[in-house]
Amino acid sequence: MDIGMIGLGRMGANMAARLKRGGHRVAGFDPGAAARQAASEAHGLETFDSLAALVAAQPAPRTLWLMVPAGAVVDATLEALGPLLQAGDVVVDGGNSNYQDSQRRATRCREAGVHFLDCGTSGGVWGLAEGYSLMVGGDAQACERLRPLFETLAPAPERGWGRVGPSGAGHFAKMIHNGIEYGMMQAYAEGFAIMQRKESLALDLPQVAEIWRHGSVVRSWLLDLAADALQDNPALDGIAPFVADSGEGRWTVAEAIELDVAAPVITLSLLERLRSREKDSFADKMLAALRDRFGGHGVKRE
Template sequence: MSGMEIGLVGLGKMGGNMRERLREKGHTVVGYDRNAEVTDVASLKELVDQLPAPRVVWVMVPAGDITRMVIGELAELLQEDDVIVDGGNSRWTDDQNHAEWLQHKGIGFVDCGVSGGVWGKENGYALMCGGDAEHVAKVQPAFDALKPEGEFGFVHAGKVGAGHFAKMVHNGIEYGIMQSYAEGYELLEATDIVDNVTDVFRSWREGTVIRSWLLDLLVNALEQDGEHLEAIKGYADDSGEGRWTVEAAIDNAVPMPAIAAALFARFASRQDDSPAMKAIAAMRNQFGGHAVQPESSKARPDTEAP
């Protein structure tokens, strides 16, 4: 693999590890971050000045306004035939706007969904990119270095936006799988039939049809934080991609009940005392005379009434 020189903007948990993996694979990386402790250069201009033309600059910053701002600044510094890669979790519709705007300046644009988290430095990253073939080709040495060893882990999914659209659907599927594991965990915990929930999940890691890396991570958490996960607060944020997946499903009339339910379950996790559940309890009391449980009650709901 011939070495390339590449700029990398954003050296957080993902970007910092990507810089190290690229360097380990023989590439020269000029990294920029606002954090003076990790940056290689003092400004975006200095980053661009240190790269030979045609340049490739990979952006790994939070999606939305920050990404738009960085791409806007780079557009004023880069030249014709240079390429910008957006490797954050941007919405695919933003990609189309960026590509069209940069095209007027002769600058190429590639969107790339990146999966792998903090484990990517060692295991490699799954990469889903979109853009013109000529622009993707300029970034290909970096893709080859970042992807896992072996045949799979990289795909040129299609035109601009296809990479982030594929990553969006990937994250939506992730929501559904995580929710299924979580519900299974809660049911196993709720009974006195199973003696060791962690051992059950651990046994599923080999030979079963539901084995996965997410299952491995859940077992790691149970081993590190205790079977009852006492130290972890029952709150789950969402990055936005789960919402975008459900919105895209609505736009295309695609039924997506499992992923939609997983998204709404994350919203429910943010309610210490759910107003909807209060309303249900109140209605049950009205039509069935069921006693309203006090907030501190741990009693299980009866199984005879809806």
């Protein structure tokens, strides 16, 4: 199949490369000349310096896959694509968009006769070699038409991907996936922190992680990554205790509140990420002041 990849950051370029290796004809566009050059040199991708040129090079009906930042960039890209597309073309958003935005975009594309699929994509930088987990939302016939692409990108043709529902369902499933990921990562982080603090036992954290990787009920790919990180840097020297979030954890918590579903683990893991960014916590200062006021516990001065 022919496919135009829009957005040649690391993940977009890797996905394009996996498709190319699978026998598909892939061309790409990125507004950054450096990204285009890197994708061309690393993977031999044909690239174009404009959306118009990329679209013109694709045979109809076209398939265009977006790997661009969520939010305004997706809308701007779709706006620019609008006059270039024809009825029957398919646009896939493989980024981490909000599912409600995807529903809105699908409606707008449908009015123009263009199919819009929202594809939650998991696999990170390892996807090129291991394959991607793909959660697809949108029209069933359009999804079936792109089956060869999904089968190539997935770990295997028969597993790791599927149409999970109508428009928005793919990005909703990915949102929940990332919320769960927040909780799992937080649990691993806290467990290793407790072991690291128990100095009297002098636990070998890389060894423990490696033991857990085989046969234990907490084994997972995240644990594999934790074991690798600890093996390379047991004390995690040089890593700042600052944890960013992409927004999907926030959306998951907001959705849980809206649906009256208790999600304390995911919620607290998100709050811990926010807390990690506080260099000068007013809340902690207030707690110390209150303890001193009611109990005379004293205050540690800066």
